[in-house]
Amino acid sequence: MGYLRGPRGWSRRHLLALLLTTAAALPVSAGVHPVERLLTMERPPALPADLVREFVLKAHGDLARVQALLAEQPALLNATWDWGGGDFESALGAAAHTGQREIALHLLAHGARLDLFAAAMLGHLSIVKAMLEAFPALLDSRGAHGIPLLVHAQQGGEAARPVLEYLQTLRG
Numbered sequence: 001m002g003y004l005r006g007p008r009g010w011s012r013r014h015l016l017a018l019l020l021t022t023a024a025a026l027p028v029s030a031g032v033h034p035v036e037r038l039l040t041m042e043r044p045p046a047l048p049a050d051l052v053r054e055f056v057l058k059a060h061g062d063l064a065r066v067q068a069l070l071a072e073q074p075a076l077l078n079a080t081w082d083w084g085g086g087d088f089e090s091a092l093g094a095a096a097h098t099g100q101r102e103i104a105l106h107l108l109a110h111g112a113r114l115d116l117f118a119a120a121m122l123g124h125l126s127i128v129k130a131m132l133e134a135f136p137a138l139l140d141s142r143g144a145h146g147i148p149l150l151v152h153a154q155q156g157g158e159a160a161r162p163v164l165e166y167l168q169t170l171r172g
Helices: 012-024 034-040 049-058 063-072 074-078 091-098 101-109 116-122 125-134 136-140 149-155 157-171
Strands: 080-082 088-090
Touching: 049 063, 049 074, 049 080, 049 091, 063 074, 063 101, 074 091, 088 091, 091 101, 091 116, 091 149, 101 116, 116 125, 116 149, 116 157, 125 136, 125 157, 136 149, 136 157, 149 157
Parallel strands: none
Antiparallel strands: 080 088
């Protein structure tokens, strides 16, 4: 049941309460409440676990295979692999902590969800600053495998130097 997580400290109960209160404010249409619609809507079958695992593994450094897998199965784009213990990793997360800029850009060009760690590795200082100004505790957040934000910026090389320097000033 570890698939439903929110900001640090949020439990499934917090998220369900947020869902229910948000949905409760929505109008009832055709006699069906939005929460009921969410809980009963038909979903596509899960992606094969071995395919998700391969996609995430290849995103650590094999651009050609990432491209091929994504072309074959576009739903892989935001899929995550559970390494255990709540350590979920997406292909973008893999590319971000290994400094695989081309893979990250390819995934983002196809609509992957940008996160703080990828933004740091890619050197997007304005995004990193905005997120940390809005949510200062994110400075201590960790990506896949518990890898700190600072390491993601280091992996970005020269392109991420401004982000790295900014993060270092925040660390003092």
